[in-house]
Amino acid sequence: MSGIRLPIELAAASFVAFAAILVLPHVLELFALINATVYVSLAVLALSLALVWGFGGILCFGQAAFFGLGGYSYAVAAINFGDTTYAVPVAIGVPALVAAALGYVMFYGRISDVYMGAITLTLTLILFNFVNSTAGDQWRVGAAPLGGFNGIPSTPPLNLPGDPGNPLPPEWIFAIAVVSLLICYILAKLILRARFGRVIVAIRENERRAELLGYDVRAYKLGIFVIGGAMAGLSGLLFANCVFVSPTMFSLFYSGQIIIWVMVGGLGTLVGPVIGAILLNLLTTWAGTLPEINPSLILGAILVLAVLVMPRGMLPSLATMLGRFRVAGGVT
């Protein structure tokens, strides 16, 4: 890979991000802007699985667990502190810690891939059922009631550090979400380019060979899993800022959707899953407005079509097509 490509990619991503921040709040109505913020937060979630699955080779069905944990940790901490400043590190730290503990058991216990899928899925289901059953008043963490299936409707929006009296308006939240997505993207790019990321990809390619070369595969997998957990936590925080936290964050609906976004966008790419998440959410929302059509049906049809037409996902297929055009253009 040439040295010039990375700066160009990062500059392009930054340009798109800042254009979105400058333009969208002026052209979108409030409701649409909040929806856009939701999509961006879910794009961060897609990015986290793109790293863990697409590059780390770890098929994690539990990314929604870290997403939900991030949201709930944020809400609980913000309510208790009366200020969101320190709720942010809590929202990222708690899922990262849970990912570290779970990852330690899975990778150091040398659990096979199939069981790994089952374990991560089970964790999500357990959390979903647990949070759903916290309806009574006895279920509270400090000042924050967990609220059972109702969630925590009083989830406070972010405020500027040390200024809890002034919650930020939706335009700000949107900008923060976009910048967060940009930072996560740049971070992911840098991680993959660094030695750590190259070893991660090598492990995905051939775990045993990496081990025979002296790499402690367990430590690398744990590392990428924790990074993915932290990123999913951040996406939960952003999501909590547009809606409010509720048990659906832990639901199979999300666990399944994330995998579809990454698959349709392109496994083994970063931009693909981000675009996949945003496009498929736009589509689901639009399908929801159509009378007498089940949006899930449309999503299902899209998935089947995508897998048939672009088995490697949207981005790699597009790249191949463009490549062909370029070659054809060179000949004529």
Next chain:
Amino acid sequence: MTALLATEHLTMRFGGVLAVDDVSLAVADGELRCLIGPNGAGKSTLFKCLTGQIKPSAGRILWRGQDITGLDSFEIARLGVGIKTQVPSLFDGLTVLESVRLALRRQARERAARAQALATLERLGIVELAPRLVALLAHGQRQLVELAMVVAPEPDLIILDEPTAGMSAEETTRAARVIRALNAAHAIIVVEHDMQFIRAIAKTVTVLHQGRVLVEDDVASVLADRRVQDVYLGKADASPRMVA
């Protein structure tokens, strides 16, 4: 003098099967040792024990006199052991250069690592493959790329499992030459069952049979040994020993 790698009463049981049975052997620094035996003799099992892929049921493995029994593969690799598996184990999605660069785990400086990786490819005569994707290489090239990954970090010992599997007679002789050349810089243990190859290597041979060491001697004596002939011609009972 302490051996580079030694086993003491090494035993590996699979249920009732004694795949490796009380094997004690010692390989010196700089040595080239062949480990042979008919199918089912326990060669692959011994290879897996030595490379940390399975943990022996009993006995010890020593590295320069230090007990390393039960270490993981990556820890054994870090001691300075290069391991080549029977079926080439490669990073299909990476380029040849990137693969060899990854083998230089301890070289953190990128520029130096690339130079060293290229030098290794040069030494094996495949430097022109550097930018190629590993998945697209021919079988023989894949073998050489794996060899490049194994020798790049300059290991003290290289362990090869059946390097001539699937090779023609001519390729086998060539492989023997390459391995002898490598021996100038590294101690080598070759697990094999091809007699042609053993003849071409012409070094100390350890013959395994039913999980045990049957003979250990120079190649001429081993080939002349009646027991070895019986084992290879199938006169002796080749079925593995069972636990009483």
